[in-house]
Amino acid sequence: MTYILAGATLIDGNGGEPLADAAVVIRGERIAWAGAASQLPAEFQDAKRYDISGKWLLPGLIDAHIHICYNGADSVFTLLEKSRDALVLEAVDICKRTLRQGVTTIRDVGGERYIEMSLRDAIRRGFIEGPRMKLSGRVISMTGGHAHFIAREADGPDEMRKAAREQIKAGADLVKLMATGGSATPGQDIHASQLTVAEISAVTEVAHMMGRTVAAHCHGTGGIRNCMLGGVDSIEHGTYLNEETADMMVERGASLVLTVGVGNPDLQSYALSPVQQADAERRKPMIEQGVKQIRKTIALARSKGVFLGCGTDAGGNPLAPHNFAMARELELLVENDLTALEAISIGTRNNAKILRWDEEIGTVDAGKYADLLLLNSSPLADIRNLRDIAAVFKGGRKV
Ligand SMILES: [Zn+2]
Structure with a gap:
């Protein structure tokens, strides 16, 4: 028709x-x-x-960084205790809501029990309503690394290669690494690098051989540097980007996927559960510092010409609900001095390029x-x- x-x-x-x-x-x-x-x-x-x-x-908007299997309201430890069926049924609803909020494509960068793969395939076949999806399967972290409780833990280049190949075997469209600490993991230093250049290079080599991109969670500058030396395609969050690492990203054609909303959770628009209140309290100093830092990072990235994308990290912690998260992300880009037109292009055209899907969407x-x-x-x-x-x-x- x-x-x-x-x-x-x-x-x-x-x-x-x-x-x-x-x-x-x-x-x-x-x-x-x-x-x-x-x-x-x-x-x-x-x-x-x-x-x-x-x-x-x-x-249609494209969310380049989301966790569709997690509801963004409960602690991840609570979610991990739930049955697979319970997670699937909630995720089906999250898929539907995400699409109805104008997000027609997502890139899931950390799933759970490969539920996200079944969701992607069910959506593709028309069984359930949801956005188009590219996904990474399980994140790969060092032993005890960021989000190790949901990760495939791996150490050394050989094990990293195997971990990446396992995700690709399971159906991953990309590979996700945890290259620095993260604030969603209690007790971590977000500045600490968690993977060596050799470990990162091992993954990018095998992923690229199989036509997959590699995305890496990075806050600290050292992690960003390691990822650039190791051939990573997109830096996720990128909080402590500096002049040197921004130049490295531009030279290598790497992308920075900003996640401004997850570092600046919306604590006013809904009633917080006790779990959420506790998380907000714990992360308060990190949030205050992060909001100031990301403003600098965005200005630096733009002045250097780093290719920008954005995502919500919805589902990534108990203060990241799937509630107009992508609209909010673009709102926060505008608060960080981008024009609305620039923010929209980042959330559509640029994200399509980062997903290697710009021929289609x-x-x-x-x-x-x-x-x-x-x-x-x-x-x-x-x-x-x-x-x-x-x-x-x-x-x-x-x-
Ligand atoms: Zn994330």
Whole structure:
């Protein structure tokens, strides 16, 4: 079936000025044509036309850093005690909610019992509703490393290679490493490097041989440096980026996936459970410091021209709910002095590139999947209007 969405203002994700009175032609799952309604080619003139004037049309958002198997409300230790069935059923709901919040693609960078793989495949086959997915399977950490309780622990290049190959064997689209400490793991120093260059290189070698990218959790500068020397494709969080490591990232074409929201949890908009209150209390000094630091990091990365993506880390700790997390992430980018248009391009086109999926998704261009977010009000006037959703389309079908 071919139909036309006509009359909206189009933000196509490529970063240019919005196009008023646009038309987007959808044929089957894909975009057949996009441009000014007045230029609509004759071949589409007879297609069914939906008038969406007054609304704003964007590419579906892409969350480049999420944990779909964890609810972002309970402690991970509580979640680990739950049965697989209980986790699956909740994750099915999280998938549905994520899509309905305008996120049409996600990159899961740390799953649980490979549930995320079943979710990805079930969504692909149309059994359940959810975003397109790329995923890493289990994270790989050193023995006792960040998030070791959910990780495949490995030490030394040989074991790291094996750990990476295990994830790929299970169905991973990318490999996720823990290269520094993290604040979600009690008692860790976020500045401490946790993998050697040799260990990182062993993983990137085998992952790249099999066409997979490698993403690495890094806060401390030393971890970022090790990852650049070891050939990592994307730095996740990147909190303590400095001039030297920013230059290394640019030279190597590596990406920085910011996760501003997880370092600055939204403690006002909902009632916190006792577990969440305790976590907020424990992380308070880290959060205060982190919010100031990430402002510097974003400014530095932009001045150096580091390729930026972003993700929510929703599910990653008890203060990271799957509740408009991606909208909030883009709101926080705007608070950190990006324009709304830049934030939207990072959350769509740039993230598609980081997922190595930019041929298929990320912008409103002919040939790509018709993954679209339709808003009632302008996200450029107020980025919070990303929550004012009129409709979400995935593969040409209204969700
Ligand atoms: Zn994470």
